[in-house]
Amino acid sequence: MQEHDMSWVRTEMALAQAAPSSERGLGAWVRKNLIASTGDTILTIIGIVLVAMILPQIVNWAFINAQWTGPDRTVCATVAQGGIQPDGWTGACWAFVNAKFGQFMFGRYPLEERWRPILVAILFVALLVPLLIPRVPRKGLNAILLFFALPVVAFVLLLGGMFGLPYVETPLWGGLLVTLSLSFVGIAVSLPVGIVLALGRRSNMPIVKLLCVIFIETVRGIPLITVLFFASVMLPLFLPAGVSFDKFLRALIGVSLFAAAYMAEVVRGGLQAIPKGQYEGADSLGLSYWQKMGLVVMPQALKLVIPGIVNTFIGMFKDTSLVIVISMFDLLGIVKQNFSDASWATPQTARSGLVFAAFIFWLFCFGMSRYSMYTERRLDTGHKR
Amino acid sequence: MASQEILREEPSRGSFINDPRVRGIFFQALVLVLLVAGVWWVTHNVIANLTRLHIASGFGFLKGRAGFDISESAIAYSSDSTYFRAILVGFINTVIVAVVGIITATIIGFIVGIGRLSHNWLIRKICTVYVEVFRNIPPLLVIFFWYSGVLAVLPPPRDSINLPFGSFLNQRGFYFPRAMWGEGSWLILVALLLGIAMAWFVARKARQRQMATGQPFPVFWTSIALIVGLPLLAYALSGFPLSFEFPKQSTFNLVGGFQVRPEFLSLYLALSCYTAAFIAEIVRAGIRGVSAGQTEAAAALGLRSGSILRLVVVPQAMRIVIPPLTSQYLNLTKNSSLAIAIGYPDLTATAGTVLNQTGQAVEGVVIMMAVYLALSLITSAVMNVVNARMALVER
Numbered sequence: 001m002q003e004h005d006m007s008w009v010r011t012e013m014a015l016a017q018a019a020p021s022s023e024r025g026l027g028a029w030v031r032k033n034l035i036a037s038t039g040d041t042i043l044t045i046i047g048i049v050l051v052a053m054i055l056p057q058i059v060n061w062a063f064i065n066a067q068w069t070g071p072d073r074t075v076c077a078t079v080a081q082g083g084i085q086p087d088g089w090t091g092a093c094w095a096f097v098n099a100k101f102g103q104f105m106f107g108r109y110p111l112e113e114r115w116r117p118i119l120v121a122i123l124f125v126a127l128l129v130p131l132l133i134p135r136v137p138r139k140g141l142n143a144i145l146l147f148f149a150l151p152v153v154a155f156v157l158l159l160g161g162m163f164g165l166p167y168v169e170t171p172l173w174g175g176l177l178v179t180l181s182l183s184f185v186g187i188a189v190s191l192p193v194g195i196v197l198a199l200g201r202r203s204n205m206p207i208v209k210l211l212c213v214i215f216i217e218t219v220r221g222i223p224l225i226t227v228l229f230f231a232s233v234m235l236p237l238f239l240p241a242g243v244s245f246d247k248f249l250r251a252l253i254g255v256s257l258f259a260a261a262y263m264a265e266v267v268r269g270g271l272q273a274i275p276k277g278q279y280e281g282a283d284s285l286g287l288s289y290w291q292k293m294g295l296v297v298m299p300q301a302l303k304l305v306i307p308g309i310v311n312t313f314i315g316m317f318k319d320t321s322l323v324i325v326i327s328m329f330d331l332l333g334i335v336k337q338n339f340s341d342a343s344w345a346t347p348q349t350a351r352s353g354l355v356f357a358a359f360i361f362w363l364f365c366f367g368m369s370r371y372s373m374y375t376e377r378r379l380d381t382g383h384k385r
Numbered sequence: 386m387a388s389q390e391i392l393r394e395e396p397s398r399g400s401f402i403n404d405p406r407v408r409g410i411f412f413q414a415l416v417l418v419l420l421v422a423g424v425w426w427v428t429h430n431v432i433a434n435l436t437r438l439h440i441a442s443g444f445g446f447l448k449g450r451a452g453f454d455i456s457e458s459a460i461a462y463s464s465d466s467t468y469f470r471a472i473l474v475g476f477i478n479t480v481i482v483a484v485v486g487i488i489t490a491t492i493i494g495f496i497v498g499i500g501r502l503s504h505n506w507l508i509r510k511i512c513t514v515y516v517e518v519f520r521n522i523p524p525l526l527v528i529f530f531w532y533s534g535v536l537a538v539l540p541p542p543r544d545s546i547n548l549p550f551g552s553f554l555n556q557r558g559f560y561f562p563r564a565m566w567g568e569g570s571w572l573i574l575v576a577l578l579l580g581i582a583m584a585w586f587v588a589r590k591a592r593q594r595q596m597a598t599g600q601p602f603p604v605f606w607t608s609i610a611l612i613v614g615l616p617l618l619a620y621a622l623s624g625f626p627l628s629f630e631f632p633k634q635s636t637f638n639l640v641g642g643f644q645v646r647p648e649f650l651s652l653y654l655a656l657s658c659y660t661a662a663f664i665a666e667i668v669r670a671g672i673r674g675v676s677a678g679q680t681e682a683a684a685a686l687g688l689r690s691g692s693i694l695r696l697v698v699v700p701q702a703m704r705i706v707i708p709p710l711t712s713q714y715l716n717l718t719k720n721s722s723l724a725i726a727i728g729y730p731d732l733t734a735t736a737g738t739v740l741n742q743t744g745q746a747v748e749g750v751v752i753m754m755a756v757y758l759a760l761s762l763i764t765s766a767v768m769n770v771v772n773a774r775m776a777l778v779e780r
Contacts, residue, residue: 205409336533
């Protein structure tokens with residue numbers, strides 16, 4: 001007689017059944033996402049019509065009909081306009097961008113000296129990339145090199161006039177070089193100045209507070225163009241006769257002050273979000289004002305407002321294009337200046353040049369916003385529900 | 386007892402250098418001294434420079450003859466008008482483009498923002514592409530794109546593109562029929578104002594009745610009937626005084642009708658497209674900020690999806706939306722100063738011309754700053770009122 005145990009315990013999980021066929025595959029996805037209801041179907045049809053109208057035109061213009069290389073305007077003009085293309089042709093004139101690429105990057109920087117901005121760009125990338133990757137060690141040294149050593153090296157290399165490098169005056173600079181150097185200095189200056197302004201606005205000293213409020217609110221209330229006007233028209237009046245500022249420096253001051261006011265408001269938002277207990281806790285530990293702010297409050301506050309800070313950076317990067325109104329030629333300015341080049345004047349030139357500039361701006365801004373989203377997720381140490 | 390006496394004694398603070406109050410006063414005095422010295426130095430330099438350049442300071446120059454033409458003007462202006470009038474023309478142009486741009490940007494922004502939350506995959510993607518493209522491009526580039534990339538390469542007036550309602554599009558802008566108001570048209574305006582007032586009154590009464598008895602009233606359709614119907618009635622009663630002047634082809638140009646210049650058109654389109662992308666993100670964040678529990682509770686009460694959106698989600702979302710929306714409106718107003726780059730005569734452009742002609746740099750920049758500050762303050766005051774009405778009423 002054999003003892004038979006009737007009880008039975010399953011040792012492994014039963015395999016899940018496959019979802020019903022109506023919930024699987026392409027059909028289910030289409031039913032759920034495109035034709036869930038009558039209204040949805042109508043929207044989908046409108047969307048398809050829109051895409052079908054626009055997308056082929058863009059692809060045709062930018063890739064299929066586009067002219068990639070060529071010596072002058074004839075490759076991008078129709079026969080009626082004095083070129084070689086059949087009548088009715090429309091396509092991007094990338095040949096124009098190709099021919100002017102050096103100018104778009106460096107402006108009128110002398111050809112034989114262009115290795116200098118290229119070297120600075122390589123150094124910049126070599127210092128920036130390890131700083132952006134969280135796993136790479138020695139962040140402190142890296143940041144010091146990037147924000148303190150690199151500006152000095154870049155200043156010497158780009159401007160020259162010492163160590164046997166020929167002097168290149170700033171009116172010759174242009175293109176992406178100007179855009180990037182303006183934004184880099186603007187970013188490096190506006191964050192600390194903005195933090196100081198935000199602290200001043202929340203300070204207990206009435207005079208300091210009042211001055212900070214007046215500065216922040218005035219600058220935020222007026223357009224950047226007015227600030228640039230101010231920097232280019234009024235600064236010379238403010239200085240003793242004979243003393244003059246470089247135009248590039250004036251633009252730098254204008255852009256940095258402008259961004260600092262916006263940065264101050266972003267940082268203030270972060271400061272206000274820190275509970276009072278944190279301030280009081282730091283006080284009760286006997287920390288001084290700067291220790292309290294630097295060790296307890298700021299690290300928490302800045303972490304909270306990373307999206308806002310990056311948004312301000314992006315805004316400033318885009319705003320550098322306004323220096324065109326004080327006749328400096330950043331990327332957009334130099335592209336626009338080249339429209340008037342008679343050997344490339346065709347109906348397609350302006351469009352192609354602007355689309356190229358837009359693409360470069362877009363790459364930088366989109367990259368910044370994506371990196372900030374990544375950092376935000378990484379630093380999100382709060383409790384998740 | 387003795388120990389209490391000791392406690393009551395003022396504890397020794399050590400050196401007065403470490404007293405935060407003394408330090409505060411010292412630092413503020415230092416800042417003040419530096420500021421006064423800086424202002425004195427700057428004023429001194431400005432006065433010296435102005436005397437050297439033989440420029441009289443003060444706003445007296447505003448009465449002088451302007452001597453330059455302005456291509457677009459809502460009020461009577463010629464080169465014989467004063468500098469003041471020139472700046473006024475610029476100011477009005479700024480206000481026009483800002484108001485029209487704000488309205489358009491809000492409409493596009495709300496559509497795209499809601500589209501990004503749609504259940505429809507295709508609509509969601511189209512709206513996302515729109516936002517990501519326009520958010521990451523400088524507004525000045527968008528303006529140039531419309532101006533040199535799109536409008537400048539349209540056909541010349543001879544081959545104008547015909548659009549519906551007798552309007553035309555060509556290199557020189559957009560032409561549409563001009564309304565000619567005849568005798569007795571004021572009646573239509575009066576009727577319109579009356580219609581709006583009555584609609585407001587009906588809405589208030591209906592709301593009170595619904596609060597008291599729970600009976601709804603078709604406010605929307607009544608208002609439409611009042612606001613559209615009354616002016617139409619007045620139009621018929623006053624004997625159809627409205628006629629249209631259509632733009633016509635002549636040898637070189639289109640004559641008649643109302644012309645919208647390409648400068649205005651490109652500025653307006655660019656500002657609307659650009660700001661709409663930001664408004665879309667704000668609207669999306671606002672709607673996402675209303676917790677799902679609210680929607681579910683409303684559904685549990687038996688509201689339909691349209692009513693849920695209108696009565697539960699949107700009123701709460703607006704509280705989140707309005708403050709950032711205000712700053713977008715301010716941004717659009719300030720960005721309208723980019724007009725100078727394509728030659729639309731806004732405030733910055735006209736004041737800049739005046740500044741260059743007279744050399745009155747300080748006064749010119751002060752006028753610009755004051756006007757933009759005033760515009761900003763007015764816009765934020767209006768939006769603060771709206772915000773206060775929308776804000777959460779807490780016990």
